[in-house]
Amino acid sequence: MPLHLVKLCVGADSIEDLEAWRDTIAPDGRPMEHVTRMTPKRAAELLDGGSLYWVIRRVIQVRQRIVDLEEFTDEDGVKRCAIRLDPELVRTAPSPRRPFQGWRYLKAEDAPADLSVQAGGEDLPDDLRTQLIEIGAW
Template identity: 45%
Template sequence: MHMVKLCVGVSSFEELESYRDERAHWWGANYGEDVHVHRTRMMPKRREEMEGRSSIYWVIAGSIVCRQQILQLAPYTDAEGKDYCDIIMSRELTRVVPYPKRPFQGWRYLRPEDAPPDLGDAGAAGNSMEIAAELARLGLL
């Protein structure tokens, strides 16, 4: 089981890449330097089947455009006693075939058979990403 989440405040794949180095430090988390951390309010009930086997698929500008492998889902409680879930991910971002997604709050489960396929070699993806995004918007992908 995967997770899909809006990448709020991020307008492009490249912008997300630039943030991943800073995220763990924003949250005051200490999970090491080789990870990207995102904090969310709710812990997935299907945590056991996700850790180390799933990815988070990021929605940027109305389309799922990339994914990151979920390494761990760690509980976190702040100084005020509020519980959160730290999504600890691989630093590697993998582009996927863009798939349109309407806005929603929080995160949603994404079945493996519904997940968009990886785009392939990111180095050759420049124009391919734009073309694939337009085809997806037209409902042809």
Template identity: 40%
Template sequence: MLHITKVAVGCTDADMLAERLSSRAIGGESWVPTRYRPTRHEELIGGSLYWIVKHQLIARSRIVGFDEVEGRCHIRIDADLVPVRIRPRRAHQGWRYLAADDAPGDLNGAVDDLAALPPGLMSELAALRLI
């Protein structure tokens, strides 16, 4: 399975990102504009778009498909965000491919003790590669 990463420009946390995606959601799907359609777009369908906020992968959205709209590509995604184990990631422009082996695991809701940690502490632990 192939995934991509993308910076959530202007978002300070997962709640802000979730609000942005839900504001453009139709029928459980949302979309993300990008200049070019990924060359490997067929491999990405069913994979996930992993979101980078403050230099960390924080959540993912399942990729549903791709559309061309006025000369730009729209990545169609599930409107629901899935929290993942925070992992440091440099910011970049556009998107980058992410192999399945390199993708962080899901937090699995409130069952995971990491979800209860303050964001600042999670950031520090992730930077030290302890989580």
């Protein structure tokens, strides 16, 4: 069973902001990279189908599949971890989260479900989805 990560999407106020960042750092559809200071100890479980769930404005709204983890030392001699992510952004059912630092593990059974046209919500405009989340209606 895969294990996932949850991380705050700092600097993004919407899924569109995350899409713009993705398009800037990985414009040709190759995996994008998010660098963090800590290396996950449970890498094998994360690489077995895990995703990074992004918290945007205190709500998990989207995920990206983790395709690789690479530990490296930066130019200042600090160990870091590059989390390589599939460029596809998969919208999820909204799941509120309190602020935290770094990342947290997320068990598969606790992960929010993906949105789909059949389940409803995938085709909603982002501003409407945001408003529904903000008023607690979703």
